[in-house]
Amino acid sequence: MSASSGTAASAQASAQTSKDPWEWTEKRYKDGVFSHAIGTERERLRLLESVLDDHTRGHFQRLGLTSGHRVLEVGGGGGSVARWLAGQGAEVTVTDLDTTYLDELSEVGVQVLRHDVYTDDFPEGTFDFIHTRYVVIHLPDPEKAVARLARWLKPGGVLLLEEPSFFPIKDAPHPAYRKVMRAFRTHLESAVGTDTEWARNLPVPLAGKGLDDIGYDARFQRITGGDNEAAWWQLTLEQTRAAVVAEGLATDEDFEAAYRELADPGFHDLSLAVFTAWGRKQEN
Numbered sequence: 001m002s003a004s005s006g007t008a009a010s011a012q013a014s015a016q017t018s019k020d021p022w023e024w025t026e027k028r029y030k031d032g033v034f035s036h037a038i039g040t041e042r043e044r045l046r047l048l049e050s051v052l053d054d055h056t057r058g059h060f061q062r063l064g065l066t067s068g069h070r071v072l073e074v075g076g077g078g079g080s081v082a083r084w085l086a087g088q089g090a091e092v093t094v095t096d097l098d099t100t101y102l103d104e105l106s107e108v109g110v111q112v113l114r115h116d117v118y119t120d121d122f123p124e125g126t127f128d129f130i131h132t133r134y135v136v137i138h139l140p141d142p143e144k145a146v147a148r149l150a151r152w153l154k155p156g157g158v159l160l161l162e163e164p165s166f167f168p169i170k171d172a173p174h175p176a177y178r179k180v181m182r183a184f185r186t187h188l189e190s191a192v193g194t195d196t197e198w199a200r201n202l203p204v205p206l207a208g209k210g211l212d213d214i215g216y217d218a219r220f221q222r223i224t225g226g227d228n229e230a231a232w233w234q235l236t237l238e239q240t241r242a243a244v245v246a247e248g249l250a251t252d253e254d255f256e257a258a259y260r261e262l263a264d265p266g267f268h269d270l271s272l273a274v275f276t277a278w279g280r281k282q283e284n
């Protein structure tokens with residue numbers, strides 16, 4: 001469901017000032033509650049792909065992806081976007097802090113790199129398309145990451161960001177779901193360092209990065225009890241449950257009650273809001 005959309009020749013509001021509120025260490029994500037070493041993480045990422053990929057593909061197609069384009073997929077996770085891009089004839093590089101789930105993509109011609117978007121580099125002007133999804137909000141200064149990504153684009157290349165914002169869960173009408181989701185959000189902010197509301201400001205962080213033709217869109221992910229979005233949340237919550245309970249943010253009983261709600265086919269609620277923004281690198 002599209003909440004709002006629009007285009008702007010350039011983002012009107014001024015860019016946010018750069019900040020560095022916490023010191024970046026990849027361990028914070030890589031060895032935390034979403035570590036790829038956790039038994040359910042691959043299935044959790046597969047569920048995420050199943051609810052997001054159609055939108056992602058639509059954005060690539062609308063923005064003019066063609067065979068032969070050199071594409072960077074940042075934080076590729078389970079790899080479905082990189083695999084699809086390769087199937088479109090693109091020359092794909094996929095990165096992640098942990099490439100365990102991506103390594104098999106080298107068999108379909110994808111370049112797989114263990115690469116930290118926050119600290120590792122690419123030469124300026126390398127890519128025709130760069131995409132991130134549910135990645136930059138986990139970094140200390142997402143806008144700094146956006147500036148790095150924009151530098152790696154060729155003139156005329158396209159940056160496409162898809163990042164979530166957590167505000168819809170704050171007022172959820174289902175009490176157990178609301179309580180556990182709020183507790184999860186608090187834990188994520190402190191343990192991983194995620195900025196759960198940064199995405200809401202898109203496309204403003206694209207301003208001042210040498211990008212033209214800036215456009216944006218926002219929509220809500222929805223949950224119906226028992227669907228893939230609900231299953232994704234159940235795995236996400238279960239991976240954080242021990243830490244959340246230990247911090248006193250919610251009880252095991254709260255989690256069990258939330259899981260009952262998420263399994264009930266009569267349950268309908270909002271999940272995250274997804275903000276998408278894109279821009280084209282200015283020609284020299």
Ligand SMILES: C[S@@+](CC[C@H](N)C(=O)[O-])C[C@H]1O[C@@H](n2cnc3c(N)ncnc32)[C@H](O)[C@@H]1O
Binds near residue numbers: 045077134
């Ligand atoms: C929530 S998952 C999203 C995966 C994929 N983008 C998707 O939407 O299906 C976030 C991914 O970003 C990776 N990641 C987190 N921080 C990163 C960084 N600094 N550099 C590269 N990848 C990173 C994680 O390892 C994880 O695979």
